[in-house]
Amino acid sequence: MGNSKKQNNRHLDINDLIKLLENENNQIESSFESIEGLLRKNEKLADYFLRIRTKRGKY
Secondary structure (H helix, E strand, O other), rough: HHHHHHHHHHHHHHHHHHHHHHHHHHHHHHHHHHHHHHHHHHHHHHHHHHHHHHHHOOO
């Protein structure tokens, strides 16, 4: 009976670890999505400023 309890605790520990890993993965994915959004904004700004400079004859 003691062995069964150990296995049950180990199973719960593994399930807890899986949940933690899934949460970490979700946070990482969310962070990457935020970074990608910022990069898109930066690209738009860079494009906008480059157009202004080319219109003024700087490039």
